[in-house]
Every structure is written in structure tokens, then in C-alpha cells.
Amino acid sequence: MRERNELILTDLIAARAETRPDLDVLTFERWSSSDGTRPDEVRTYAALREHANRIAAALVRYGMAPGARFGLMMRNHPEFVETMIAASTTACVFVPIDPRTRGEKLAYMLRQSGCQGIVCADYCLEQVRDIRAKVPDLRWVSALETGEADAAVSLAGVDALGAVLAKPAATVDVRLEQADAPLQIIYTSGTTGDPKGVVFPNTRFGPFAMLGMMLGYQPDDRPYTGLSLTHGNAQAVTLGPSLHMGLRAVFSRKFTKSRLWDIARRYGCTTFSMLGGMGTAIYSELRRPNDGDNPVRMVIDAGMPAAIMEEFERRFRVQIFEWYGAVEGGLAFKPIGVGPLGSFGKPVPGLDMKIVDDSDNECPPGVVGEIVSRPATGESAQVEYFENEEASRAKTHKGWLRSGDMGHRDADGWFFFDYRKGGSIRHNGDFVNAGFVEKVIAEHPSVGDVFVYGVPAASGAPGEKDVVAAIVPAAGAAFDPAAVFAACRKGLEPNFVPSYLQVVDEIPKTASEKPQERFLLEQFAPASPGVYTEQRR
Numbered sequence: 419m420r421e422r423n424e425l426i427l428t429d430l431i432a433a434r435a436e437t438r439p440d441l442d443v444l445t446f447e448r449w450s451s452s453d454g455t456r457p458d459e460v461r462t463y464a465a466l467r468e469h470a471n472r473i474a475a476a477l478v479r480y481g482m483a484p485g486a487r488f489g490l491m492m493r494n495h496p497e498f499v500e501t502m503i504a505a506s507t508t509a510c511v512f513v514p515i516d517p518r519t520r521g522e523k524l525a526y527m528l529r530q531s532g533c534q535g536i537v538c539a540d541y542c543l544e545q546v547r548d549i550r551a552k553v554p555d556l557r558w559v560s561a562l563e564t565g566e567a568d569a570a571v572s573l574a575g576v577d578a579l580g581a582v583l584a585k586p587a588a589t590v591d592v593r594l595e596q597a598d599a600p601l602q603i604i605y606t607s608g609t610t611g612d613p614k615g616v617v618f619p620n621t622r623f624g625p626f627a628m629l630g631m632m633l634g635y636q637p638d639d640r641p642y643t644g645l646s647l648t649h650g651n652a653q654a655v656t657l658g659p660s661l662h663m664g665l666r667a668v669f670s671r672k673f674t675k676s677r678l679w680d681i682a683r684r685y686g687c688t689t690f691s692m693l694g695g696m697g698t699a700i701y702s703e704l705r706r707p708n709d710g711d712n713p714v715r716m717v718i719d720a721g722m723p724a725a726i727m728e729e730f731e732r733r734f735r736v737q738i739f740e741w742y743g744a745v746e747g748g749l750a751f752k753p754i755g756v757g758p759l760g761s762f763g764k765p766v767p768g769l770d771m772k773i774v775d776d777s778d779n780e781c782p783p784g785v786v787g788e789i790v791s792r793p794a795t796g797e798s799a800q801v802e803y804f805e806n807e808e809a810s811r812a813k814t815h816k817g818w819l820r821s822g823d824m825g826h827r828d829a830d831g832w833f834f835f836d837y838r839k840g841g842s843i844r845h846n847g848d849f850v851n852a853g854f855v856e857k858v859i860a861e862h863p864s865v866g867d868v869f870v871y872g873v874p875a876a877s878g879a880p881g882e883k884d885v886v887a888a889i890v891p892a893a894g895a896a897f898d899p900a901a902v903f904a905a906c907r908k909g910l911e912p913n914f915v916p917s918y919l920q921v922v923d924e925i926p927k928t929a930s931e932k933p934q935e936r937f938l939l940e941q942f943a944p945a946s947p948g949v950y951t952e953q954r955r
Contacts, residue, residue: 425624428506439464445668459495464759468504475587484509489536491515493671509594513603514648514930547767568841580689603804605671607928615804626658642687644673648928650745655691655913675699692750694721696931699867710735723853724760746801748791770794783829790818843872843883848913856944866892869925869933884917888938899950921948
């Protein structure tokens with residue numbers, strides 16, 4: 419019989435339920451709900467264990483054998499975490515799916531991973547029903563009734579997860595025999611092709627505790643996130659360390675830039691996690707007298723534009739801990755107050771990282787190339803894409819993990835991210851730093867959010883792009899393109915000034931809040947309504 423191992427999620431929860439059963443380790447805030455009256459959903463270790471056992475019993479009743487896979491599709495609800503624990507208990511494999519996913523992409527993820535069922539929220543049911551005929555192996559659907567505003571969908575023909583959670587169940591024996599057996603398959607965003615499923619073993623959840631120590635979490639910290647639990651960041655930076663260390667984390671259903679600081683004040687949150695585009699969105703909010711009056715001491719960030727970093731810290735009176743990582747691997751960090759501005763740090767102990775050119779030669783300091791990494795022992799990096807050996811081999815070509823990120827290092831070994839491979843903006847011979855452009859535009863009072871990207875240059879010049887600023891107008895503000903262009907002319911060098919302003923209702927983003935450029939490209943046309951040039955305002 420396998421000994422208990424707290425690197426494994428089900429064992430961790432069992433151990434904490436015995437030693438700290440009544441600690442309110444997870445709070446799912448509903449302060450931002452439409453009616454403002456529903457109480458928060460709080461989970462103690464004991465409650466997590468009890469609810470997870472009931473879901474585990476349901477998985478067994480569905481005939482889910484060890485290794486069998488099922489989808490998990492909902493926003494940040496406590497039932498998401500409880501289903502994760504149930505998967506670990508039953509040795510099943512869950513496939514987290516962004517609840518905004520629909521159509522062929524949703525069908526592909528369920529079909530390619532061989533999901534036999536899906537646990538979803540009621541507001542996802544219509545999307546699931548639309549593609550069910552395309553996923554012949556999908557035998558069962560269990561839906562959480564949320565009562566949320568966009569969930570007016572009948573539960574007819576599906577099992578109610580609430581009924582499962584309402585009834586006690588006999589204790590399910592832990593079926594996991596091998597600690598390195600898969601726990602979940604997290605799909606990449608699929609921005610350049612079909613998504614690829616990264617296989618995570620059960621033991622990979624354990625190092626999240628060590629990540630918490632690396633990030634400098636203190637025993638009295640209260641982490642917060644609105645990032646989706648379907649993404650590795652929310653699991654690694656907030657959920658995992660909190661469950662290991664008892665940090666009383668707070669979750670929102672989804673990221674909310676307008677209520678971020680109010681939530682931190684209400685719950686006493688001392689740290690939160692942020693990814694690239696979020697920093698610009700938060701920074702673009704109208705300044706308020708109490709911006710710096712908050713309990714947050716540290717923001718854990720991956721990819722904030724250097725152009726706004728110092729002002730962000732001053733404005734909100736926080737310190738930024740910068741780090742770098744990907745769902746496939748590769749990890750570096752820059753502790754607070756150490757290293758040069760804009761760097762994401764140096765690789766963690768035990769990991770080699772370098773910058774290489776197209777011929778795999780290491781680039782000298784200051785020269786941009788691809789960021790690659792491998793264990794410091796010299797053994798090959800390992801990535802398993804589910805049932806995709808060719809992609810797995812390509813990702814670890816010659817033993818190095820190929821990040822697809824372009825960056826450089828300085829003479830002291832500090833690493834910097836420059837752009838996603840194939841995603842740089844070269845305009846009139848200059849490489850445009852999108853962060854600088856976004857900072858200037860985000861500071862304009864009529865702008866609520868902004869993302870800068872490139873389109874093929876109207877001049878037809880090879881390798882050249884015109885600069886597009888996709889803009890969400892601030893709520894209640896009259897958008898004046900002429901004023902935004904004027905601000906850009908005043909604050910930017912000429913080649914950085916956008917060729918176009920593209921006004922949109924929202925900037926499409928992944929579950930990790932990364933802007934999805936391809937959807938903006940699909941919407942973009944130079945002469946279409948809502949697209950402005952300095953001549954056409």
C-alpha cells in the first residue's frame with residue numbers, strides 16, 4: 419500500500435483535515451455578484467475533504483477507472499478545487515477548460531484528451547450541448563447550479579452536482595498507486611494551431627509549496643487571485659501554496675480590475691498574482707486618492723511592461739516580485755529590490771537557462787534570441803504533450819526546453835523578456851516596445867484598457883508592421899481619438915505612435931489574461947467603423 423505523500427493533493431488535504439480541520443483556507447468571494455447579497459463561499463480543510471469525497475464517489479459510480487479523463491469547466495468556484503481533489507483520490511485525470519471555450523476548440527480538447535464526462539457550471543451547458551455530438555466518448559455531464567445571471571439554462575438531461583454534494587457518501591479509498599500518475603492535462607492556448615495538452619503528474623502539485631517559499635510568502639499572508647483555476651498560474655501561485663501553508667486565500671470568480679483594490683481592502687489581502695496584460699489594465703484605471711491605501715505588500719507579476727513598473731509601485735504603494743515560467747516548465751525569478759528594472763530574474767537553482775540564436779549558438783549579452791532551459795545536471799528537459807510525441811520532441815529539441823519566448827540577458831546574467839517568437843513589431847526600421855505605447859495610452863482618462871499589436875504594413879515593406887492600439891473606452895467617458903493621438907505624439911517617439919486606434923468592446927483574453935491577438939486581427943480592417951487614423955478621426 420502506498421504511503422501518504424503530501425506532495426499529492428488528496429494526501430495533503432487528508433493530512434490538513436486531521437491537523438487543522440476548521441481553518442478557513444479558501445474563500446470564494448461573491449461581493450461582486452449582481453445582487454450583492456449572496457454570502458461568500460468558505461471552505462475549511464475538513465469541508466474540502468468531505469465534499470471531495472462525495473464527488474469522488476460520483477466518479478466511481480460513473481465507472482471512471484484510474485487514468486480515465488474528464489473535463490472540468492467552470493469559473494473559480496469551490497467545487498472546482500473539490501473536483502481536483504476527487505480526481506487525485508480516484509486516480510482519474512481532469513482536463514481544466516476555460517469556461518469561455520466553445521465550438522470546435524471545446525470539442526477538440528474533449529475529444530483529443532478522450533474525456534468520458536465533464537463537470538461544468540450551468541452557464542457552460544449550452545456550449546457543451548452544442549458540441550456533444552462531436553465528442554462520442556462523452557458519456558456523462560454533471561452540472562453545478564450556480565444561480566448566476568448568465569446561467570438561465572435548463573439542467574434537464576444532466577446530473578446535478580448540487581445533489582451529489584448534498585448527500586453523504588461512504589469514504590472512497592484512495593486509488594492512486596503511482597505518485598507520478600497523471601493528475602491533469604492543461605491545454606496551451608492554441609494561438610498558433612491546435613491546443614496541446616501538457617500532462618501534469620500528481621507529484622507536480624507538491625512543488626507549489628516550494629514555490630510559495632520562493633515567492634516569499636509569510637505565515638500571515640492572505641493571497642488573492644481572480645485568475646482562472648483552469649490556468650497553471652492560479653494553481654501554482656495562489657491555490658497550491660495556500661493549501662500547503664494554510665494561507666487563507668481569496669478567489670474571485672474572474673479577474674476584476676475595477677474592484678481589485680476594494681477586494682484587497684475588504685478581505686485584508688496582502689498579495690496577489692498578475693500576468694502581463696493585467697498590469698496595463700490596472701494601471702489604466704482612473705487615479706483615485708486612496709490608490710495607495712491598501713493592505714497589499716507584494717504583487718507577484720509575470721511580464722509587467724518595464725515602462726510602468728516603477729510608477730505602478732509608487733502609485734499603489736506595493737513592491738513587485740517579478741518571475742518567469744510556463745506551463746511546460748522553465749522558471750526564473752527576481753526578488754524584490756534585486757536586479758535591474760525590467761528583468762524577470764535568473765533561473766532557479768538546479769536549472770540552466772540561456773539565450774540561443776536560430777543555429778542554437780548562445781547569444782552574447784544584449785543580443786535577442788530564444789529563451790531555452792534544462793536541468794543543471796545536463797539531462798534533457800522533459801515535456802509530455804498528451805498523445806503528441808512529435809510536439810513533445812520538438813519542444814525539447816536537443817535536450818533544451820524551447821520556450822518560444824524571445825529575450826536577452828545582460829553581462830551580469832539577468833534575463834529579460836522581449837517578445838513572443840514571431841510576435842515582434844518592426845515599424846519603419848525600429849522595433850517598437852509595446853509596453854511604452856500602452857503606458858502612454860493607458861494614462862489617458864478616456865481609456866479603460868489597451869493592447870498594442872502589429873499588422874502587415876500598408877507599405878508592403880518586408881518584415882514591417884503598422885502599429886495598432888486596441889482600446890476599450892473607459893466606462894462613462896467620451897472617447898476622443900484625436901486626443902489619444904495627441905497624447906501619443908507628445909509622449910512617444912514618432913515610430914512608436916500607433917498607425918491605427920481600434921476601438922473594441924473588450925480585448926479578448928485567455929484564461930491567463932493574455933490578450934488574444936488573432937481575434938483582434940480578425941476584427942481589424944483599416945477602413946472599418948471604430949478604426950481610426952490621425953487623418954480619419
